[in-house]
Amino acid sequence: MTQPTPLTDLQALTHNRARADASALFLQEAARDEIEDRVAMVNKSFSSAGIVAAFPEVWQGRSGAAQVVGEAETLPFSQGEHDLLIHSLGLHWANDPVGQLIQCRRALRPDGLLLAVALGGQTLHELRACLAEAEIAETGGLSPRVAPMAEVRDLGALLQRAGLALPVADTVPLRVQYQSMWHLMRDLRAMGENNALSARSRIPPRPRILKRAADIYATTFPGDDDGIIASFELIVLTGWAPDDTQQKPLRPGSAQARLADALRTDETSLPD
Template sequence: MPTPPRLTDRHALTLHRARARDDAALFLHETARDDAKDRLQMVNRSFTDVAIVTPFPRIWQPAFPTARCIPDDEVLAVEEGSCDLVIHGLCLHWADDPVGQMIQCRRALRPDGLCLVLTLGGQTLHQLRAALRQAESELTGGLSPRVAPMGEIRDLGALLQRAGFALPVADSDPLTASYATPLHLMRELRAMGESNALAARLRRPTRRAVLLRAAELYTQAFGSVDGRVPATFEIITLTGWAPDDSQPKPLRPGSAAQRLSDALGTAETPLND
């Protein structure tokens, strides 16, 4: 198989995450953790062998004290068929091979095991991305990679099927945070460990003029009446099950015993070929 393109500078990402010592800045991981726990409470099943893929085990471990927390390395440190639950916790957007990550999660599951993936979606930081694009284009005449690409819900949902999961479900939960200025948002992204770690990024500091112009454009386009600015974070949740014969199967096309028009009490209008 061809090697996937190198998206992330893993060394830079590791250094950025090591600076994320303020747990208050990791509110997105706390939100994902709490959402995962709420969803699992609605599943009528007990899980005994749990693996959590996360760069911040200190956020997840207290809520899942018996789980094994493993880093989001290219090769996940989990044995095949060793789990009945795998949670991939808000780090898929940095994966060079997201399909490979999903396949590894499926292989780690026993039949009818559950995989729960929480990841940042395509609407995340759309305000900041737009402001940076315009500012850099105006002042430098070009664009450089600054924000990790994040998939849309339809594309991310398709990953479950490509990885071989059964009963796939994807849903989105946009969150809006408020900051005093766009520069405060940029500082918090650094505190989150989410600074630019793209392999193709510029290897020199961004010009101050570009940052100030981006902040100005951001405030003009998105600022609120109280002077603060919003930032969107979209958390997409993917749910899939390792295939098992006990799971419900879709009916074969054409096997229905009753027409939908009869059930709805309406007339059926054939389509022209």
């Protein structure tokens, strides 16, 4: 049976990551800072952390004795090795994101914490729309230029599929101003986030398509001082390795008090 083509060309992704400029990794740094803030708010001490990072150097000097590893389809963690696992801004390129979370779940000790950050569906929605409009107008067709990214609801469901308890998914929106679409595209290349889709066209887009897209962008999504706005969305996933000490939802119908009594109000039955 023919295997389906993976979403991400991992060889191209590795090539893109290798060309990245360390001075342009502000999204990786934003994800790291968000994770560090959330770990600091957890009322629990962690003794052994593992970190999966697209750019491990972003975590240098910030992670103590943590085991920091790069992106890989098979993560080099032993079962029950850590009580804290971090997956930092690489999940959106994974061909098997639920598999990545399952591997993290296996590497956690009971009541261990997983924090994962991925780029979400609102990321670069302006760029996607402008490129699509320009290409359809110029050629009558459409090529995948920007990776499709999951919505928060979809990524949250992956936590449950991976067997994690107390799953939570929320978003951190970021709006960045650029001088033009050309500056945005150069920045994406510098941060290693340019096109690595398996289905991408190997032929560079025609100059007139990019010129038209840049004009549409400047008109439709203006920023201050004749610049443009680009949106990025960090989706933060939180889950715990199951443990008997964790809170569990009550059985439906097992409540011992009425909500109306707690609110000190009258309960009115609705008509049939």
